Amino acid sequence: MTRYPGQKHYLVAVDCIIFGFDGEHLKLLLIKRDFEPEKGKWSLMGGFVQPDESSEEAAKRILFQLTGLEGVYLEQLETFGRPDRDPVERTLSIAYFALIDIHQYEKQISGKYHAGWYPIDKYPKLIFDHSAMVELARKRLRYKASLHPILFELLPEKFTMPQLLNMYEDVYDAAFDKRNFSRKILSTDLLMKQKDKDKSASKKGAFYYKLNKRKYTANFHAFLKFIPNPDHLI
Amino acid sequence: MTRYPGQKHYLVAVDCIIFGFDGEHLKLLLIKRDFEPEKGKWSLMGGFVQPDESSEEAAKRILFQLTGLEGVYLEQLETFGRPDRDPVERTLSIAYFALIDIHQYEKQISGKYHAGWYPIDKYPKLIFDHSAMVELARKRLRYKASLHPILFELLPEKFTMPQLLNMYEDVYDAAFDKRNFSRKILSTDLLMKQKDKDKSASKKGAFYYKLNKRKYTANFHAFLKFIPNPDHLI
DNA sequence: TCAAAAGTGTTTATTCTACACCCATGG
């Protein structure tokens, strides 16, 4: 096994932008970095790519370390490669974003990282270029969610139409007409109405829906227009 | 300057998927690899990220080496990080895709790479995972071009409506109604009709158009629906 | 004069938008 002569080698990390939705607001899962430099500062959850794993496997491992969750929605965002982005030594970071059901996380939280959820438009200063990663992830989330049904990944198995509406309104920081919204969502035929209601938020109660997993998987890449006016995306 | 102890370092490369349009077909610019392993095999143009440059700068440098062009459309595609993707030693590759005016390239071609243009659906076997990169780039191109006016990047300064239609038809491998197509394109207000005609392809001649650069830059991220039925994208 | 490609309009179907009232229930 020859090598490529004279080429520099670098560290390669993975950082995860983890989104959750608590019923009110889109949130970001952040940790307190537990090693130098910048120890104790807020940071995205990350780690170095190990010799035996792909970058995606690294992202899954890192996500599992923090949340105990597997099988969550994970997508490569972009690789950040400015030479000076890490002051210690040159490190490229492959950013991934994940969408998780925040309640699943609460069940399985690993305390050692001092993790916390922060609203997407009011989170603490982050180390290195992590804020740029978050902003890019937020843009990407809006972009994709306007075309594909990815936001369901943030919800529990059963959810109501008002919850869904809240979520979209918070993600796009915009108000949508509930009649048009539910018509559009239902027209995708992705939802199955349940017989029972969530009565925690109102006296009348709101019917639960479940995702039709089969159709969801099959139609994920089909184009679906979820957002009335996509000016919010830019 | 301390270091992160015990972490492995890897090579980081950049590979460029370079698209062109020759008036008939969407094409891919490939080179014959000039070093071992796989010397003489067809490959994407690539190179290693140098210590003083970001990955994007590396991509620009590599693009310039081959084509002599600067200021071309370049977008990060995805990072390929399987541990075994390069048999020599672990190398992650950040793939970029570029859209160039094929005629500009012909003027400035650098002979040393034995480069050649190949139709996007009939190109030779490529080294490593380069074919996967090409297929992903093709998907991304279709996806983006259905929403944003990026395909203009493939055309010379002046072009005709039939050329434009040909290009879209070839990219999507589909036939579009020329009346609806030109109406849609013109409704974006991105094109300026010229007084002169291209008479090389017909006796009657077809009017040239130029991009309105100002509007193009300003509206690039606005959503524009270019493709009648986006089923082609999946 | 005719073959070959460019250019142009209208009708119909579909989709989107705006908008307001009744319903169910627990307190």
Next chain:
DNA sequence: CCATGGGTGTAGAATAAACACTTTTGA
């Protein structure tokens, strides 16, 4: 019984889709 949030329908506007003939001109 009433306040609170959940649920539903329709009409007008805008957009998209289908479709065919006329124009130009070089050979």
